[in-house]
Each structure stands twice: as structure tokens, then as C-alpha cells.
Amino acid sequence: MRVYNFSAGPAMLPEPVLRTVREELLDWHGIGSSIIEVSHRGKHFSEVIARAEADLRKLLSIPEDYAVLFLQGGATLQFSAIPMNLLGGGSADYVVTGAWSQKAFVEAQRIAPVLGGRVRLAGSTEESGFTRAPRPEELSLDPEARYVHVCTNETIHGVEWLELEALQASGVPLVADMSSHLLSRPIDVRRFGLIYAGAQKNIGPAGLTLVIVRRDLMALPWEGTPPVLRHDRMAENGSMLNTPPTFAIYVAGLVFQWLESLGGLAAMAQRNEAKARLLYECIDATPFYRNAVEPRWRSWMNVPFRLADESLNERFLQEAEAAGLKYLKGHKMVGGMRASIYNAMPREGVEALVAFLRDFAARHA
Numbered sequence: 197m198r199v200y201n202f203s204a205g206p207a208m209l210p211e212p213v214l215r216t217v218r219e220e221l222l223d224w225h226g227i228g229s230s231i232i233e234v235s236h237r238g239k240h241f242s243e244v245i246a247r248a249e250a251d252l253r254k255l256l257s258i259p260e261d262y263a264v265l266f267l268q269g270g271a272t273l274q275f276s277a278i279p280m281n282l283l284g285g286g287s288a289d290y291v292v293t294g295a296w297s298q299k300a301f302v303e304a305q306r307i308a309p310v311l312g313g314r315v316r317l318a319g320s321t322e323e324s325g326f327t328r329a330p331r332p333e334e335l336s337l338d339p340e341a342r343y344v345h346v347c348t349n350e351t352i353h354g355v356e357w358l359e360l361e362a363l364q365a366s367g368v369p370l371v372a373d374m375s376s377h378l379l380s381r382p383i384d385v386r387r388f389g390l391i392y393a394g395a396q397k398n399i400g401p402a403g404l405t406l407v408i409v410r411r412d413l414m415a416l417p418w419e420g421t422p423p424v425l426r427h428d429r430m431a432e433n434g435s436m437l438n439t440p441p442t443f444a445i446y447v448a449g450l451v452f453q454w455l456e457s458l459g460g461l462a463a464m465a466q467r468n469e470a471k472a473r474l475l476y477e478c479i480d481a482t483p484f485y486r487n488a489v490e491p492r493w494r495s496w497m498n499v500p501f502r503l504a505d506e507s508l509n510e511r512f513l514q515e516a517e518a519a520g521l522k523y524l525k526g527h528k529m530v531g532g533m534r535a536s537i538y539n540a541m542p543r544e545g546v547e548a549l550v551a552f553l554r555d556f557a558a559r560h561a
């Protein structure tokens with residue numbers, strides 16, 4: 197029996213995609229083996245990766261002057277690779293709005309001196325407990341910076357922000373960690389210099405990292421950068437300087453086809469907004485539960501919440517699991533609960549969670 201899986205990642209994948217994988221695993225399109233048992237440079241896998249890239253370009257309307265890279269190492273490796281590729285001995289601004297942008301900033305601080313460059317903290321919402329996006333007047337931006345780094349959906353704190361005009365005013369390229377909401381709604385790729393995301397939430401299985409980068413920004417890699425971490429070298433080699441994560445790319449390609457079949461990202465946005473509204477309304481309806489994020493900045497993807505009486509936490513998790521609602525425990529850094537409701541979570545899953553939340557509150561209030 198499949199359960200409703202609220203894990204932040206690796207997360208639920210669309211059931212039709214998993215069915216296709218199961219069907220195709222012994223014999224992909226009549227070739228007598230699976231697609232993960234053939235050369236990544238052969239005809240069959242070349243078709244798979246080319247179609248995946250074309251479908252992704254279509255879903256996000258990615259312009260031709262942006263490269264699409266299928267990489268490994270997770271979003272975490274990009275915390276180092278991005279300064280290696282973009283810093284060029286200059287300075288970069290980092291805005292910290294939660295645990296993930298903090299980690300990116302700490303890594304950039306560590307590596308910048310090695311690269312002969314600098315990083316600055318251009319704004320932080322830590323004093324609010326990471327419950328909102330920064331206000332324009334809280335940002336101190338360097339117009340000469342090589343890039344400004346943000347995380348547009350903080351998976352742990354549940355803050356999502358795409359109102360980035362204040363950051364873009366000076367024309368400094370914006371670099372965004374979109375690991376936990378890429379493909380959940382339309383975005384205008386042109387507003388960004390580089391977008392990156394680990395795949396294991398909305399894109400596909402773990403092991404794949406997507407980078408979408410404006411080609412002119414690949415011109416200044418630090419010369420000590422290992423070739424597989426160089427965006428320019430990977431772009432020149434079709435993401436195949438070495439063996440790419442073929443299984444993850446294949447499944448991600450199926451996810452792109454699934455998204456297209458449902459009407460693309462505008463349709464996903466409608467579904468995701470409606471699912472999130474249902475859940476936040478339920479949480480706000482009773483003091484039994486609480487989500488601390490300012491409503492305007494609440495994530496459609498990751499919904500952290502706490503019980504007013506935290507002595508009930510264990511009981512809550514046990515009963516939820518018994519009801520087929522799994523992995524609701526919050527990240528250890530913040531505690532409490534978290535429901536991740538990515539693209540593959542059906543509305544029925546959120547409805548089942550809401551019914552459980554109401555019932556649990558009624559029984560324990």
C-alpha cells in the first residue's frame with residue numbers, strides 16, 4: 197500500500213512515473229535491457245538526456261543563452277562550485293533567510309579566500325527566527341558584486357520568496373538555490389543568472405543536481421576548479437565530462453513529461469497553491485497548532501508547524517503514521533512538525549492530513 201509521504205526529500209514521486217519505471221526497467225523500448233544498463237554515450241541514453249533537456253527548457257521557457265547542466269554532488273556541492281565558477285576574484289553578496297542560505301553563506305566564506313575573493317552578508321532575517329523575507333531597507337547590496345545569492349524556498353523554515361525586485365535593482369546577477377520549489381510554479385528564468393536545485397524533491401531521485409546558468413556567467417572559473425565542477429566544461433560536454441547519473445536523469449525526464457501532461461507549471465501552481473491554502477487554513481483555525489511564518493512568506497511546499505502542547509508530539513506522530521500519514525517530524529534543527537507537499541503529493545493526501553489534524557485536535561484539546 198502506498199502511504200502519503202510528507203518527507204522533505206527524498207520525497208514522493210508521481211505514481212504514474214514510478215509505474216512507467218517499473219514497466220520499463222527490464223526492457224526499455226524493446227532494447228532488451230534497461231536504460232540504466234547502457235552506455236551514457238550511446239544512442240539510447242543520448243535520446244533520453246536530449247529529450248529531458250528539451251522538455252525542461254519548454255516547461256520553464258529557458259532561453260537559449262542559458263545552459264542546462266545535469267550534475268552530481270547535490271545542491272551542497274554547488275555551495276562550493278558556485279563561488280569557484282562565478283566569484284572571479286571579486287566579491288559576492290549573500291542573503292540569509294534560513295538554514296540553507298546560511299549553509300551556502302558559510303561555505304562561500306570558507307572558500308572565498310582560497311579563490312582570492314570575498315563574500316559579504318547582505319542581509320539576514322535571523323533575528324525574526326527566519327519567519328519572513330527581508331525588507332528592502334534591511335538589505336545592503338554591493339553594486340559591484342559578482343552575484344547575489346539567495347535561497348527562494350527555505351525547506352526547513354518554510355519561507356518562500358520570489359519578490360526579488362530589490363535585489364535586482366543594481367543588475368547584479370541573482371543566484372538562487374531553488375532546491376525545494378523548482379518546477380512547483382512558473383518562474384521567469386531571465387531574472388536569474390544561475391538557478392540550482394538538488395533533484396530529490398520536485399524533480400526526481402536523489403543523485404541529480406540541476407544547474408541553469410546564463411552562458412556569459414561561465415567565463416571566470418577559478419583555474420584550480422576540478423573539471424567536473426566547472427560549469428563551462430560541463431556545458432561544452434553536454435553534462436558528460438564523466439558518467440552522469442543516468443537513472444536519476446531518466447526518471448527526471450519522465451517527471452518532466454508528467455508535468456507537461458498535467459498542463460505545465462501554471463497548472464501545478466494552481467494545484468500547489470490550493471493544497472497549501474487548505475493546510476494553512478486548518479493550522480490557523482485553532483490555537484492547537486501554530487505556523488510562525490508571516491502569512492505572506494509561507495511556503496507552498498514545506499509547511500512547518502508546532503503543537504501548542506509539545507508533550508503530545510510523539511503521540512501525534514504515532515497516530516499520524518497509523519493513519520498512513522508518514523514522515524511528519526520536523527527537521528531536528530527546529531523541531532516540531534513539517535509537512536512537505538511537493539508536486540507529487542495529491543490533493544487527497546493534504547485532505548487526509550487536514551482531517552487528521554482536526555480529529556487529533558478535537559480529541560486532545
Ligand code: PLP
Pocket residue numbers: 205269270271272273296347349350351352373374375376394395
Ligand atoms: N538547499 C535546499 C533549499 C535544500 O532543501 C537542500 C536539501 O534538502 C539542500 C540545499 C541540500 O541539498 P543536497 O542534499 O542535494 O546537497
